[in-house]
Amino acid sequence: MSSSNAPQRQGSIDPFSHPDDYYGNEESLARIRRGRTFSASVNAYSREDINEFLGTLPSRRGSQDEASRRPRKFFIDVEETLEALLKQEDTDQNMQITIEDVGPKVLSVGTANSSGINRVDVRGTYMLSNLLQELTIAKDYGRKHIELDEARLSENPVARLSRLIKNMFWKALTRRIDGSNIEVAGRDPKDWTSDPRPRVYIPPGAPEQFEYYSKIAEERPELRLEVLMLQSDITPEYINQLNAKPGLLALAMEKKINEVTKEEELQGVPFVVPGGRFNELYGWDSYMESLGLLVSDRVDLAKGMVVNFCFEIKHYGKVPNANRTYYLTRSQPPFLTDMALRVYDRIKLEPDAKDFLRDSILAAIKEYYSVWAAEPRLDPVSGLSRYRPEGWGVPPETEPTHFTHILTPYAKKHGMSFDEFVKAYNSREVVEPELDEYFLHDRGVRESGHDTSYRLERVCANLATVDLNSLLYKYEVDIARVIRTHFKDKLEIPAEFRTAQSQNIDFETSASWDRRARKRKQKMDQLCWSEEKGMFFDYDTVKKERQDYETATTFWAMWAGLATPQQAAKMVVQALPRFEHFGGLVSGTEESRGAVGLERPNRQWDYPYGWAPQQMLAWTGFLRYGYQDEAERLAYKWLYMITKAFVDFNGVVVEKYDVTRPIDPHRVDAEYGNQGTDFKGAPREGFGWVNASYVYGLEILNAHMRRSLGTITPYDTYKKAIDAQNAF
Numbered sequence: 001m002s003s004s005n006a007p008q009r010q011g012s013i014d015p016f017s018h019p020d021d022y023y024g025n026e027e028s029l030a031r032i033r034r035g036r037t038f039s040a041s042v043n044a045y046s047r048e049d050i051n052e053f054l055g056t057l058p059s060r061r062g063s064q065d066e067a068s069r070r071p072r073k074f075f076i077d078v079e080e081t082l083e084a085l086l087k088q089e090d091t092d093q094n095m096q097i098t099i100e101d102v103g104p105k106v107l108s109v110g111t112a113n114s115s116g117i118n119r120v121d122v123r124g125t126y127m128l129s130n131l132l133q134e135l136t137i138a139k140d141y142g143r144k145h146i147e148l149d150e151a152r153l154s155e156n157p158v159a160r161l162s163r164l165i166k167n168m169f170w171k172a173l174t175r176r177i178d179g180s181n182i183e184v185a186g187r188d189p190k191d192w193t194s195d196p197r198p199r200v201y202i203p204p205g206a207p208e209q210f211e212y213y214s215k216i217a218e219e220r221p222e223l224r225l226e227v228l229m230l231q232s233d234i235t236p237e238y239i240n241q242l243n244a245k246p247g248l249l250a251l252a253m254e255k256k257i258n259e260v261t262k263e264e265e266l267q268g269v270p271f272v273v274p275g276g277r278f279n280e281l282y283g284w285d286s287y288m289e290s291l292g293l294l295v296s297d298r299v300d301l302a303k304g305m306v307v308n309f310c311f312e313i314k315h316y317g318k319v320p321n322a323n324r325t326y327y328l329t330r331s332q333p334p335f336l337t338d339m340a341l342r343v344y345d346r347i348k349l350e351p352d353a354k355d356f357l358r359d360s361i362l363a364a365i366k367e368y369y370s371v372w373a374a375e376p377r378l379d380p381v382s383g384l385s386r387y388r389p390e391g392w393g394v395p396p397e398t399e400p401t402h403f404t405h406i407l408t409p410y411a412k413k414h415g416m417s418f419d420e421f422v423k424a425y426n427s428r429e430v431v432e433p434e435l436d437e438y439f440l441h442d443r444g445v446r447e448s449g450h451d452t453s454y455r456l457e458r459v460c461a462n463l464a465t466v467d468l469n470s471l472l473y474k475y476e477v478d479i480a481r482v483i484r485t486h487f488k489d490k491l492e493i494p495a496e497f498r499t500a501q502s503q504n505i506d507f508e509t510s511a512s513w514d515r516r517a518r519k520r521k522q523k524m525d526q527l528c529w530s531e532e533k534g535m536f537f538d539y540d541t542v543k544k545e546r547q548d549y550e551t552a553t554t555f556w557a558m559w560a561g562l563a564t565p566q567q568a569a570k571m572v573v574q575a576l577p578r579f580e581h582f583g584g585l586v587s588g589t590e591e592s593r594g595a596v597g598l599e600r601p602n603r604q605w606d607y608p609y610g611w612a613p614q615q616m617l618a619w620t621g622f623l624r625y626g627y628q629d630e631a632e633r634l635a636y637k638w639l640y641m642i643t644k645a646f647v648d649f650n651g652v653v654v655e656k657y658d659v660t661r662p663i664d665p666h667r668v669d670a671e672y673g674n675q676g677t678d679f680k681g682a683p684r685e686g687f688g689w690v691n692a693s694y695v696y697g698l699e700i701l702n703a704h705m706r707r708s709l710g711t712i713t714p715y716d717t718y719k720k721a722i723d724a725q726n727a728f
């Protein structure tokens with residue numbers, strides 16, 4: 001077929017198809033297929049979605065013959081145009097074309113009909129940056145020349161971003177731990193050792209995996225894969241030792257027929273990673289991602305994550321923060337029951353659906369008893385739970401300077417260099433009880449997912465947080481409902497699901513779970529709710545007092561259905577205005593954070609930052625209690641902020657946003673900066689939970705809002721237009 005130097009006719013190709021189809025020629029496609037590590041089939045982008053957005057292009061400087069409205073194609077020399085484009089338009093030389101570049105913002109390209117002889121202009125930041133993205137991707141596919149649909153450059157930004165998320169980003173973030181993918185999944189940008197290499201730890205209960213990976217390591221020495229058996233007794237001491245050789249924790253595998261060899265083999269159950277430096281299966285990221293995957297019709301991936309969680313609970317006793325050895329002592333906010341129920345709802349007609357539901361609920365019950373409702377996380381006095389994981393030492397995965405200000409005084413005290421002190425402290429050669437206390441809370445902060453925040457620093461492990469207890473309330477009501485509705489109110493508990501806390505329980509009924517939920521709600525009303533402030537607060541189980549830090553997690557009580565209608569109304573009227581900003585909800589209020597400066601730097605989970613999970617849970621909570629307008633408004637603001645940054649900054653989609661910053665909300669310099677900003681030419685993966693929030697949020701908006709978003713209309717302008725329309 002055609003060589004990559006010859007122009008290729010792409011006349012019959014959908015202008016919005018996946019790069020595999022759009023840019024992949026026979027040869028490069030064959031190469032990609034050969035090298036493709038597994039068949040993560042991506043669903044085709046819905047044509048209806050695109051049609052809905054067509055005709056609503058943003059009113060910006062258009063290309064010259066826009067009036068003719070005929071679909072136009074360009075014939076482009078990839079390398080030459082890329083070079084000219086960057087030279088002329090990327091004036092700050094960061095390999096992105098953004099509103100901060102000060103080039104002429106116009107580049108002429110040849111039309112396909114004239115074989116490139118007649119030239120027309122591509123104008124404006126958005127179209128030029130889309131051109132850069134398309135050329136970068138075409139180059140990845142080895143293309144020298146392309147025919148490029150103008151529609152691909154002027155595409156409605158909401159349609160473009162949704163399409164990228166559904167077609168490209170999920171695929172780029174999908175992992176499977178097995179021979180086909182171990183070199184990608186094993187990579188750890190956080191590895192602090194002098195010789196980072198892929199390493200996989202197998203739990204003793206999965207000997208077949210040990211055999212499987214050992215064979216791969218032997219057959220493919222170039223991988224430098226080290227296969228190790230995990231000790232059965234997972235103690236903090238042991239985990240500390242493993243820090244010299246950090247590695248992946250094996251996940252679920254299933255027997256499948258290899259499409260090529262037609263032989264049965266073990267394959268990893270796929271999952272989605274957050275992105276950036278986070279290249280493993282996380283706890284609460286996975287839940288948020290699954291909400292996006294379900295609306296992207298990737299039920300298979302959402303299901304895969306539930307199956308992997310069940311494997312983790314079975315073999316590691318919990319859903320670890322993420323599946324790396326250094327995360328083993330701690331978990332993350334628990335969402336398994338809701339996640340499993342949402343997946344079940346989509347697969348309920350499949351033959352194994354009931355087994356899937358049973359396994360998930362059994363795993364959630366085990367996790368509940370042994371992790372969340374057991375000491376040290378359980379506070380036996382209040383009956384509420386805390387993020388209070390075991391372990392000791394300095395968390396090795398954090399950015400190197402994170403603890404400098406905390407540790408330096410101790411290093412000086414012991415007359416040691418910084419590194420010598422860290423080594424001595426981590427191996428218990430030096431004992432510092434004050435530091436132990438600091439890191440007890442720090443581990444709690446990381447388990448809470450809200451790392452870090454002045455709300456939790458130095459106190460987290462003592463707090464019965466509104467977030468954790470709302471989530472556990474949801475576990476309790478979900479478990480009760482599933483047992484009642486799906487298992488005739490009697491769920492048998494097989495021996496492997498019993499725990500030290502539940503060893504005499506042969507079967508579960510809904511009554512005890514309903515009772516637990518009622519008790520938790522009553523305690524939270526008593527200890528966490530403020531009638532005066534109209535919100536829930538964390539409760540300090542040691543000082544026995546309510547905290548006063550105002551946290552957006554108060555809305556999790558609505559998500560979980562724990563709030564009464566009266567409490568919900570108060571939260572909407574009193575609390576919501578304190579958290580609502582230009583781009584949606586801020587994590588905590590400015591007043592609660594307090595003054596920041598050199599001595600007291602910003603923390604990423606405090607004001608002014610907003611995070612996808614806070615938005616998604618609040619929208620769902622508002623909808624649950626009938627606050628449709630509030631949910632729509634908040635979703636609009638969040639999506640507007642993401643869309644605007646996507647349009648103005650070369651397709652950027654990041655881990656978190658500064659929701660008070662209208663122009664460049666993706667610029668966050670707190671702690672380790674922002675994941676997702678540092679790409680060359682084209683974004684490849686976005687960020688897991690923000691991708692999810694985008695497609696999930698779009699489902700909440702009405703059609704009019706979606707159209708306004710596509711024309712980059714700020715919320716206030718949209719609202720004025722609607723009010724004016726309604727006045728007639």
Ligand SMILES: OC[C@H]1O[C@H](O[C@H]2O[C@H](CO)[C@@H](O)[C@H](O)[C@H]2O)[C@H](O)[C@@H](O)[C@@H]1O
Nearest residue numbers: 274278282285321397398446449450451
């Ligand atoms: O390396 C520092 C910390 O990074 C993680 O936390 C952040 O990213 C996670 C993945 O997106 C997310 O779940 C968490 O909410 C973020 O704050 C990690 O989870 C921490 O344990 C780690 O110390």
Ligand SMILES: [Ca+2]
Nearest residue numbers: 090092094096
């Ligand atoms: Ca630039």
